[in-house]
Structures are given as structure tokens and as C-alpha cells.
Amino acid sequence: MPEKSFLILKSNLTASDIKQLTSQWDLDSAIFANLFSQLDHINQKLNAVKRKIDYLDSVARETTKTKELKKVTDLTRELVYLKHTLDDQTESLRSFGEYLKKNQLASSADIASLMTKQAQLTKMIHVYTDLLNSISGLFTAMLDSHLNHLVKYLNSVALIIAIPTLISGIWGMNIGGLPDRTNKNGFWIIITIAAILTIIWAIILKKKKYND
Template sequence: MPHIAPRIEIFHKEEINHTLFFVFSNVFDTSEDSQVEKRFEPHTFILKQEKLFWFMNDKSSTLDQELLEEKGIKINSVQSILLNAVLLSYRRFTEELEKQKEVIDELNKQAIRSTSRQILIEVSDTERNLVMLQHTIETQEEAVTKLLDHEEFIEKLNNPHLVHDVKWYNRQVKKLINVYRDLLDSVSSLFSDIMSNNLNKLMKFLSSLSLIIASSSLIGDLWGMNTGGLPFEQSEYGTLIMIGVTLLAGIMMYLFLKNKEYFDD
């Protein structure tokens, strides 16, 4: 199962003749599912003496064929088969991380134009993918490091260049996953800042609208009191004059707020 990979076990009991058990994860590309956790495929290697057994959970996996096509001529030992397969999986991780980077770039562009619910869901899904990738890469690093520290394995491998390539890709994917997690965090922060800014603008608009309406309402309320001596009480144009005064009060409040730069961003 993908959730148990990667791992390594080295048995030294006589009855199993120093058997090495190694499991690593590979990620395959598909357009059907964007969730990376569903695209992990574990590969199990059992190295016993000079015999190597390779088990794949997914029958559709093409990692072995890709390995033969790319490294067939350079493979000269069972140890090199195992390590070249690990190297190829690191390249697949790098390609997957580059695709996640494209998603992050697109989310960053969309964040400037919109803060819709769908975009927030995409941010959450991308963050989930990066978390799963980071966990798998870190766990695989532990297993690969233990494998490269196995003196007997390295001695039989006798290929320092291959060891160097595996270590280099290991460092590279670690750097990439950390950089892309930081980039996604910045996009998430951008979403939060934009949403907060939009909320502030809305509250500012509602507050200014309330002040304008309140100034007009105050005039209307005072003019509508059931007392004598109100201006234009007996005039046939009193209602129109009252409406004009309330509108004037609202306009004056608007100009006052504008003069105080209350409507500026």
C-alpha cells in the first residue's frame, strides 16, 4: 500500500541470508485525478545475495520499462537496478513538483482578480498535494540515506557517480518542495489579505452610507416633530423645501467625508 512506503529493512539472520527489503514511492502522471495521494505507486525490492525481486502493486506501472529504455546499457548489477529505479522516481517527483508550481502560479494570478470559493478550494487541494509530497519525499530520504549508508550494498554497487546523482536529486526535490510550500503560503496570505481588504472596503462604504443617511434622517426627524413653530409649516411648498433640505444635508455630509479623504483606498 502507498501509505507504508518508503521504508527499508535489512535482515542479518542466517536463515534469510542478509536479505535487504526496500520500498520506495513513485508518482505517475494522469489527467483523470489531480490528487497526488491517489497517484502514488509503491515499488518493493527484495535483494537476496545477488538476486533482486521487484514487485509492483499497479499492473499499469511503466517504471521498469522506462528504466530499461533509459538505463538499460548502463545497468551492470542488481544494486544498480535498484538505485537507478530510485533515481528515476526522483525525476518523476521533480516533474510533479514543477506541475504543482504551475498550479501555484495560476492561483497567484487568479488571486489578484478574484477570491471566489472555487479558487480557495483549489488552494486547499494544492496545499494538500504538497503536504503529501513533502511527507513522502522526507520519508523516502530516510530510507535512501540508510540504503546508501549500507557499506556492503555500496561496495557491490561500485558506482560513485550513480550515488552522487541520487544524493543530488534527493537534495533538489527537498529544496523544491520547501520553496513551493513557501510560495503557496504566500498565495494563501495574499488571498487572506485581499479578502480582508475587500471586507474593510465594504465596511467603510456601509459606514459612510450610514453617515450620509443619518444626516438626512436627522433633519427629517426634527422637522417631523408634532410641535408648533416649525419652519414652512403653513407653506404649500413646505414638503418640497423639507425634502430639499434633507438632500442638502446628505450632500454636505458626502462632501465633508470626501474632503477628509474618507473614500480613498
Template sequence: MMTYYRTDDQVIHEEEKLSDGVWVQMINPTHDECEEIAEKLMVDIDDVKAALDVEESSRIELQDGYTLILVDIPAIEIRHDQRTYTTIPLGIILTQDIIVTICTEDTPVLQNFVRSRVKEFSTKKKLRFVYQILYRTAAIYQANLRIIDKRRTEIEERVGSDTDDSDLINLHELESTLVYFATSLRANGVVLDRLTRYKRLEQYPEDKELLDDVIVENRQAIEMTTIYRDIINGTRELMSSLLDNRLNNVMKYLTSITIVMAIPTVISGIYGMNVNENWMPFANTPHGFLIICIITLLICVITMLFLRKKKML
């Protein structure tokens, strides 16, 4: 899908055709749409399609007549029947008069601009628009990181009560997401460093201040990712230790029961041997069977008390 937008007096509206000061939003475009915009703007079609490849890395390339900026933005995906986060490429093509954004999804990063939720937004001020996109990207990264930490807290609250293997799997998913975030944020940081030296388009003083804010927000998101990943790693190790401890307790309990149950088994086995009854205690004693059972019970009770004293039962 390809849509043209333009702002007049900070009010955004759709345009029917391509003209100066227009923002071209391409959401999962077809090959024909990519060819059309590449032909009209005289850009390489491979650069237009670059953001459609999920394996593309963040970078900035200066070409003849235009600039390609690729950054990773957060996105939502369903993994193991659960809502998780990942990152996808967002392509930005800057020409002298037009800005083009290409993405495989209708991302919230750009929805804020379409819905007029960003102050001082103008499609004519292309570099400021780019910085605003990057600022919204860093803000959404931070919002998603807070949600991830909240999920980690919910899992941590169950530690010691009803913790199970699914919690370990969920923690692993969160940790994997943080790895994706950390990789993407660092790559975006490299792009931001290059933008500080970008001289092709005119920049206003407030644009440079906005770029500084974007760099600060991106670094903060990187620090949050590092901190949350370390916390999740510690929580996962704690849960693994607790699960191992539970298993050890169960094995210790079963071993103690086995020891106690072995006592009557051994005694009954001895009395079941085919030997002369003269050599078997209580063989000819009245109520001998009852006496043997009482003695066996006493031995079992003494053994249980001993095991309990040793905290094995």
C-alpha cells in the first residue's frame, strides 16, 4: 500500500499525486509500487526494497541525489501463542523535495504522525521529520522495555510458590527479545552518529537539538536493555536453582520413604527363609507374629525420627 501525505499549517491530509513536500508512506508495498516510486524519484529499486528484507542491518548510505536511512524499529509478533516483541527494518529515503518511508507493517512509530499526535510535524522539514521518527522509535523501545520488565516482575512474584517450567520458557523469550533490542539499538546508534555529520540537507538549530535528544533517548534505551537483561538473567538463575532444589527435596523424600519401607521388607524376607524354626526368634512363642510386627513398627518409627532429625524427611 502506498499513500501520499502532506502537511499544511501543521495539519496533515492525503494527497492524490506526488509533489514537492509530500511524504510517501509505503506499507508492505508490491513490486509494482516499488518500481513506480523508484522511477518517479530516480532511485535504485534495491534501495526501495531494502526495508522489506528483515535481515537488513541499520545503516545510512549517501547516493547520487538521495539518501537511504535504514533503522530497526520495535514490532509485535506472536511467538508460541504469546504476544512478544521483535524488531523490523524501517527504510527512509530522502530526496531534495520528498521523503519516503518503507516498512513491512503499519507501525505505531508512523501512526502517530498520520493521526497528528506529534507536535510541530511538517512533511516539508524532512530532516526534522526523520529525527522525530527516530525519537518516536526510541520512545517506543523504552515503553516496550517497561512492559517486558513488568512481565518479568510478574514471573518473579511467583517464585517459590507456583513456579513451573513455563516461567523459565517465558523468561527465555523475554531475554531473547532484549538481545534483539540491544543489537538494534546499538546499530541505530551508529546511524545517529553519522547523522550528526550529515550536511546534505539544511538543518535548523532546533533540528540539531532534537537530534541530541534522540541520541540521549537511544542511549537510555540501550542502558535499560542492559539492566533488564542482567536482571532477567539473575531471575532465571534463581528459578533454575529453586526448581533444582525442589527436585532434590522430592528425591530426598522418596529416598527416606524407601529406607523406611525396606525395614519390614528385610525382616519379612528373613522370616520367610526355609530354615529350622528353632533358630528363628519368636517362632514358637505365643503371639510371636504380633511381637515381630510391633518390633518392626518400632524400628520404622525410630528410623523415621532419625531421618527427621537429619532433615531428610
């Protein structure tokens, strides 16, 4: 049997288990069964990853919290490890399958089933990686959207405040010729005018959805 068939794969067999195997057929059968067990374990791991992806996809539409972004990064790293493990394992499985088939230690159907399961898991990892990339992009887009909204809102507030600031600045000049400068109600007149103009300007911005 090619040595590389065992380089990537981890076996659950203990030393005592191997000693109890009475023939090469027993050993190969045990390894073959153990490979199915390993793939089932990876499949369960990927199912857990899928649940995490669904969760992150839902929260990505509502929040941009740093802890959720960290979860995306951690999950992406986990998928990268699984992806490289399966990619490296594929060639070993193919060599092992050819060995079993050549020596008639396993049926072609069982070998095909093993390789199909391996291919399905590899495909799932690629799909989940793409999903995580899209979620990461969604987080980035949401962050940009929130930042743009904040800047737009602050600009709207600045425009609204600019009107009373301009009016008070003009009437606060220490020069002659300003209307109603000697009027005892001049202060309240200026405040009223500034308030009315500010409200009108705020309504205009609201209708234009400038602060949405």
C-alpha cells in the first residue's frame, strides 16, 4: 500500500485495536470504515458551520458590532483549515481506493461512495467559504452605509444650525444701521425670525430626505 495513503488521514484506531486485526483484509477494512467515520465527523462539523453562517447572515443585516465581525473571521479561518485538509486528503483517498480496488479488498461501489462523500464535503466547504465572503462583504457594506448616514445626518444638523448662527452673527455686529437695534423687543424678534427660518429649512431638508 502506498505510504502516502496514511499521511493526511487520522485514524481512531488504537495500538491494541491494530494488534487484534488478524489479517491485511481486517486492517484495510478497519481503515476503510474509519475513513467513513472521519468524513461523517467532518460533515457534522460543516453542519455546525452552516448554522453559524445562517446566524451571521441574519445579524449582518441588523448590526455591525465588532464581535460579530470577529466571529466571521474565526469561522473563515476554521473553514480554511478544513478546506486544505480535505484538498490534501483527496489524493490520499484516491490512492487508497485504487489499492483496495486492485487487491479486491473493497467493492467499487463502496470506494465510489467514499470518494463521492469526499467530493461533496469539499464542495460544501467551497460553498460555505463563498457564503462567508458574501457575509463579510455585507458587513463592510453595512458599515459604509452607517458611516454615510451618520455623515449625512451631521451635515444636515450643521446646515440647520448655520441659519440661526448666521442671523445672530449679523445682528451681533457692533456697527450702526442695523434694523430694530434700539427696539426693546429686538432680541425676541431676532429669535423668532431665526426659529422660523430654521424650522422652514429643516422641513425642506426633510422633504428632500437629506437627513434620512
